[in-house]
Amino acid sequence: MLHALDIAGMVCPNNVFLAPMAGYTNLPFRAMCTGLGAGLTFTEMVSAKGLHYGSEETKQLLLSRFPDDFLEGETPDAPLAVPLRGKCPREGAKGVSASAQNIAAPALMREGAKGVSTSAQNIADPALMREGAKGVPVAAQIFGSDPALMREACESEALAPFDLVDINMGCPMPKIVKNGEGSALLEDLPLAEKIISECAKSGKRISVKFRIGVREGEEHAAEYAKRFAGAGACMLTVHGRTREKIYAGPPDYGQIAAAKNAVSVPVIANGGVWNRKDAEKMMERTGADGVMIARAALYNPRVFCEFTGEEKPSLLALFLREAEETRALYGERFALVFMRKMAAFYLRGSRGAARGKQRLFATASTEELLSLARELLPD
Numbered sequence: 001m002l003h004a005l006d007i008a009g010m011v012c013p014n015n016v017f018l019a020p021m022a023g024y025t026n027l028p029f030r031a032m033c034t035g036l037g038a039g040l041t042f043t044e045m046v047s048a049k050g051l052h053y054g055s056e057e058t059k060q061l062l063l064s065r066f067p068d069d070f071l072e073g074e075t076p077d078a079p080l081a082v083p084l085r086g087k088c089p090r091e092g093a094k095g096v097s098a099s100a101q102n103i104a105a106p107a108l109m110r111e112g113a114k115g116v117s118t119s120a121q122n123i124a125d126p127a128l129m130r131e132g133a134k135g136v137p138v139a140a141q142i143f144g145s146d147p148a149l150m151r152e153a154c155e156s157e158a159l160a161p162f163d164l165v166d167i168n169m170g171c172p173m174p175k176i177v178k179n180g181e182g183s184a185l186l187e188d189l190p191l192a193e194k195i196i197s198e199c200a201k202s203g204k205r206i207s208v209k210f211r212i213g214v215r216e217g218e219e220h221a222a223e224y225a226k227r228f229a230g231a232g233a234c235m236l237t238v239h240g241r242t243r244e245k246i247y248a249g250p251p252d253y254g255q256i257a258a259a260k261n262a263v264s265v266p267v268i269a270n271g272g273v274w275n276r277k278d279a280e281k282m283m284e285r286t287g288a289d290g291v292m293i294a295r296a297a298l299y300n301p302r303v304f305c306e307f308t309g310e311e312k313p314s315l316l317a318l319f320l321r322e323a324e325e326t327r328a329l330y331g332e333r334f335a336l337v338f339m340r341k342m343a344a345f346y347l348r349g350s351r352g353a354a355r356g357k358q359r360l361f362a363t364a365s366t367e368e369l370l371s372l373a374r375e376l377l378p379d
Contacts, residue, residue, distance in 0.1 A: 001283050002307050005039065005290055007266055008205045008234035010137050010163050014039035015290030016279065016307045017237075018297055019270060020141040020166065020209070026338075027063040028325035030138075032318060033301055037308035039290070040137055045168045048144035048153035063329070064138050064161040141209070143168040145180040145191065147198040154202035164235070167199060169210040169228075172243040183243040186214055186224065193231040200232030207235035209270070212255040213242045219252065225259035225267070233265065237292055240271040247295075253285035260287045268292050276306040298345045315346055316377040320370060327366055336366050343373050350378075 005015040018025065018033045020042035030041040043061055050058030140162040144150045154165050169192060171182030178184075185192040199206045208228045213219035225236055238259045240251025251271035260267040269288035273279050274296040282291055296303050302312045322342065327335035343360050347353045356376045363369040 012039040017292045019292045019294035028322050037304035043140045045141045045143045048142050048149045051153045062158045137163040139164040141166040143181050147194045150195050151198040154199045154204045164205040166207045170239050172246050196231035208233045209237040211239045215244045219255050221255040222258040222262040225262045229263040229265050235266045237268040256286040299348050316379045
């Protein structure tokens with residue numbers, strides 16, 4: 001099932017993608033998943049209106065690459081990006097141009113890394129996501145309901161580094177829907193088409209991620225696919241659930257298949273993919289060109305290794321590297337809050353996980369968190 005995928009001239013090394021996830025898919029997490037074998041990764045969804053008004057926090061969601069000299073020396077005293085003021089996802093939230101080579105590239109952590117044996121230092125190479133890296137595509141996701149502001153975002157300097165811009169038409173959260181954004185656009189197809197066509201005029205590759213419908217019994221995936229591709233989208237990602245279902249229940253394979261059969265652009269299937277077996281089932285039943293992995297990557301980012309065949313690196317080594325990069329980019333406060341949650345995800349299903357999570361959330365500094373992680377996470 002694994003193969004390179006051409007999206008309007010952008011060749012991804014494989015067709016297993018990391019989904020955009022609000023509050024989670026920041027640069028260090030995306031870089032880790034890229035190194036582990038994800039064929040394409042997406043930023044968390046970014047407000048076009050926030051970019052219009054110059055929100056610095058919004059811009060920080062759009063970091064696309066590490067600086068060339070990032071973490072080559074000591075961790076900087078001050079964050080390289082604007083601190084995110086401790087913002088973090090809510091507890092329990094659900095939710096390569098010109099090259100087709102496999103980019104899962106193991107590498108050693110820097111000499112002298114603490115708490116990781118040399119045999120466990122097989123981790124994703126951060127060089128893949130340096131400013132000067134070649135052949136690794138990057139994608140951003142934006143949301144909004146104003147066609148002019150959406151096009152402005154696509155033409156902005158903040159989105160210039162991205163090879164593809166995805167439009168969110170699937171978010172089911174009330175605060176997004178009540179503003180006429182996300183999945184609300186499925187109830188105003190002329191506006192949805194206008195947004196896509198205006199974004200396409202920017203010259204960027206435009207994709208759309210959408211749900212199969214708003215309510216159960218009113219699924220229209222094929223119609224959405226035709227209209228969105230017709231308006232200028234060069235790729236479609238279909239989440240196989242209605243907005244009403246949010247993240248509950250199995251995906252509707254028939255609706256995803258109907259969308260795939262309605263258009264000629266690549267169609268990516270999303271929803272209920274937790275491992276390679278799920279992905280194979282999804283592609284067999286839908287004929288989709290690829291799959292997009294969401295929550296499974298939060299619990300186990302090494303899931304991408306199941307597709308590439310690469311040896312799974314140490315979870316502890318991955319965590320320590322991610323924590324180091326997160327602190328350097330965003331500062332101590334954000335890193336502590338965010339990485340406590342990531343450690344809790346990585347503990348899921350392990351023996352003593354409940355008690356371990358309590359201890360994780362009681363840590364008061366990243367150093368204390370990292371020390372506890374060395375005790376709790378497998379080497």
